[in-house]
Amino acid sequence: xxxxxxxxxxxxxxxxxxxxxxxxxxxxxxxxxxxxxxxxxxxxxxxxxxxxxxxxxxxxxxxxxxxxxxxxxxxxxxxxxxxxxxxxxxxxxxxxxxxxxxxxxxxxxxxxxxxxxxxxxxxxxxxxxxxxxxxxxxxxxxxxxxxxxxxxxxxxxxxxxxxxxxxxxxxxxxxxxxxxxxxxxxxxxxxxxxxxxxxxxxxxxxxxxxxxxxxxxxxxxxxxxxxxxxxxxxxxxx
Amino acid sequence: xxxxxxxxxxxxxxxxxxxxxxxxxxxxxxxxxxxxxxxxxxxxxxxxxxxxxxxxxxxxxxxxxxxxxxxxxxxxxxxxxxxxxxxxxxxxxxxxxxxxxxxxxxxxxxxxxxxxxxxxxxxxxxxxxxxxxxxxxxxxxxxxxxxxxxxxxxxxxxxxxxxxxxxxxxxxxxxxxxxxxxxxxxxxxxxxxxxxxxxxxxxxxxxxxxxxxxxxxxxxxxxxxxxxxxxxxxxxxxxxxxxxxxxxxxxxxxxxxxxxxxxxxxxxxxxxxxxxxxxxxxxx
Numbered sequence: 001x002x003x004x005x006x007x008x009x010x011x012x013x014x015x016x017x018x019x020x021x022x023x024x025x026x027x028x029x030x031x032x033x034x035x036x037x038x039x040x041x042x043x044x045x046x047x048x049x050x051x052x053x054x055x056x057x058x059x060x061x062x063x064x065x066x067x068x069x070x071x072x073x074x075x076x077x078x079x080x081x082x083x084x085x086x087x088x089x090x091x092x093x094x095x096x097x098x099x100x101x102x103x104x105x106x107x108x109x110x111x112x113x114x115x116x117x118x119x120x121x122x123x124x125x126x127x128x129x130x131x132x133x134x135x136x137x138x139x140x141x142x143x144x145x146x147x148x149x150x151x152x153x154x155x156x157x158x159x160x161x162x163x164x165x166x167x168x169x170x171x172x173x174x175x176x177x178x179x180x181x182x183x184x185x186x187x188x189x190x191x192x193x194x195x196x197x198x199x200x201x202x203x204x205x206x207x208x209x210x211x212x213x214x215x216x217x218x219x220x221x222x223x224x225x226x227x228x229x230x231x232x233x234x235x236x237x238x
Numbered sequence: 239x240x241x242x243x244x245x246x247x248x249x250x251x252x253x254x255x256x257x258x259x260x261x262x263x264x265x266x267x268x269x270x271x272x273x274x275x276x277x278x279x280x281x282x283x284x285x286x287x288x289x290x291x292x293x294x295x296x297x298x299x300x301x302x303x304x305x306x307x308x309x310x311x312x313x314x315x316x317x318x319x320x321x322x323x324x325x326x327x328x329x330x331x332x333x334x335x336x337x338x339x340x341x342x343x344x345x346x347x348x349x350x351x352x353x354x355x356x357x358x359x360x361x362x363x364x365x366x367x368x369x370x371x372x373x374x375x376x377x378x379x380x381x382x383x384x385x386x387x388x389x390x391x392x393x394x395x396x397x398x399x400x401x402x403x404x405x406x407x408x409x410x411x412x413x414x415x416x417x418x419x420x421x422x423x424x425x426x427x428x429x430x431x432x433x434x435x436x437x438x439x440x441x442x443x444x445x446x447x448x449x450x451x452x453x454x455x456x457x458x459x460x461x462x463x464x465x466x467x468x469x470x471x472x473x474x475x476x477x478x479x480x481x482x483x484x485x486x487x488x489x490x491x492x493x494x495x496x497x498x499x500x501x502x503x504x505x506x507x508x509x510x511x512x513x514x515x516x517x518x519x520x521x522x
Binding site: 040170 | 285324428432434436440441448453
C-alpha cells in the first residue's frame with residue numbers, strides 16, 4: 001500500500017465524470033427498491049428478484065468494470081502512468097494500491113446500496129439483506145482484481161469486460177450450467193445464499209467451490225497485474 | 239537589408255469544390271468504414287467482425303433447421319430481441335469510436351473550418367452508426383430470407399414478416415445510434431464511453447425485467463405491459479407489432495401508437511442533446 005498513490009487514485013476516480021456512473025446506478029437501485037415497496041409491499045420474492053437481476057446481475061459487474069479498469073486504464077491510455085512507474089515504488093505495490101482503491105469504492109457504491117435496497121424491501125427478514133450485501137462485497141473484491149488485471153493487459157479492457165459479463169455470465173451462464181461455475185456473479189450469489197434462508201433463492205454453485213475459486217482468482221489476478229506492470233510497454237493503437 | 243518573400247512554388251487548389259453535402263457524405267462513409275474497423279489497424283477489426291459473425295449464427299442454424307425439418311425456426315421480427323445483448327455490445331464498443339477520438343484530440347475546429355457544420359457533422363456520425371447497426375441486423379435477416387426462399391417451405395414465404403423486421407431494424411438502428419452517440423459524446427475517453435453506453439442498456443433491460451416480473455406477480459398486468467417498453471429492444475418490437483401486426487415477443491404491449499411516440503421523443507431528445515454537446519465542444 002502506498003498512501004500517496006491511493007490518494008491520487010481516489011481523486012482521479014471521484015473528481016471526474018466517472019463518479020456519475022458510480023453514483024447513478026446505486027441511487028437508481030435504491031429508488032427502484034422504494035418504488036417496488038410502494039407497489040408490492042414487503043415482499044421477499046420481489047427483494048430476491050431485484051437483488052438477483054439488478055444488484056448482483058447488473059450493477060455489481062458494471063460498477064466492478066468501471067472501478068476496476070478506471071483506477072488504471074485511463075492513466076495507461078494517456079501515458080501518464082509513466083510518471084507513476086518511474087517512481088521508486090515496487091510495481092506490485094502500485095497494483096495492490098490501485099486494487100485496494102477499487103475494492104473500497106465498490107464496497108461503498110455497490111455493497112452498501114445493495115444492503116439498503118434489500119433492507120427497504122424486506123427489513124431483516126430471512127437474512128436477505130445481509131446475505132446479498134456480503135455476496136456483493138466479496139464479488140466486488142474479485143471483480144476489482146480481475147478488471148484491474150484486464151485494464152493492465154489490454155487497451156480494450158472495458159469492451160472485453162462487457163463481453164465477459166454479458167455473454168459469458170449472462171447468455172452462456174443462462175443456458176449452460178457448467179459455465180456458471182466460472183462466473184464471479186454466481187460465486188457472489190452462493191455466498192448470499194449461505195447467509196440468507198429465503199426459500200425464493202437457490203444457487204447452483206456450491207460454497208466449497210465458490211470461496212476457494214474467489215480467493216484464487218483475486219490473488220492470481222492481483223499477482224499477474226503486478227507482474228504485467230513490471231514489463232508494461234506503452235504503445236499506441238487506433 | 240530588406241526582407242524577401244521567396245516564391246517556393248505553392249499553388250492554390252483550383253479544382254472543383256464539392257461543398258457541404260459531399261463533405262458530410264465523405265465523413266459518414268469514413269465513419270461507417272471505421273465502425274467495422276476498415277481503414278483501422280487489424281486489432282480494431284476483430285471485435286466488429288466477431289460480432290457480425292455471432293449475429294449470423296441464428297440465421298445459419300435456422301436455415302439448417304428449415305432445410306432438415308421443413309419448419310420455421312426463428313421468426314424475422316424476433317431476431318433483434320433474441321440478439322439484443324450482441325447488438326448492445328456492438329453499439330457500446332463502436333459508438334465511442336465514432337465520437338471520442340475527435341473530442342479527445344480536439345480536432346473538431348478543423349472539421350468546422352470546412353464547409354461541414356455542426357449539424358452536418360452530427361448527422362454524418364449518426365447516419366454512419368445507424369447504417370452500421372442496420373447492416374449488422376439486415377444482413378442475417380436477408381440471408382435467412384434467401385435461405386427460406388431457396389428451401390421453399392410449404393405455404394407462402396414470410397415476406398411480410400421479413401419486411402416488417404427490416405423496418406423495425408431501421409427504427410432500432412436510428413434509436414440506438416442516437417442514444418449511443420449522445421451518451422458516448424459526453425466523455426472523450428473511450429473506456430468510459432463504452433461503460434456508459436452498456437450501462438444504459440443493462441440498466442433499461444434490468445429495470446424492465448424487474449418491473450415486469452414484480453408487476454405480473456402482484457397481478458397488475460396492464461402496468462407490466464408498459465414496463466416492457468423500458469427496454470429499447472422491446473420498445474421497437476412494440477412498434478413492429480403496432481405497425482405490422484407481428485407476434486409480440488413480450489406478453490403484450492400497451493395498445494395504440496405509444497411505442498412509436500416514445501421512440502420518436504427519445505430519439506429527438508438524444509439528437510438535441512448531441513447537438514447541444516457539440517455546440518459547446520466546438521467553442522471549447
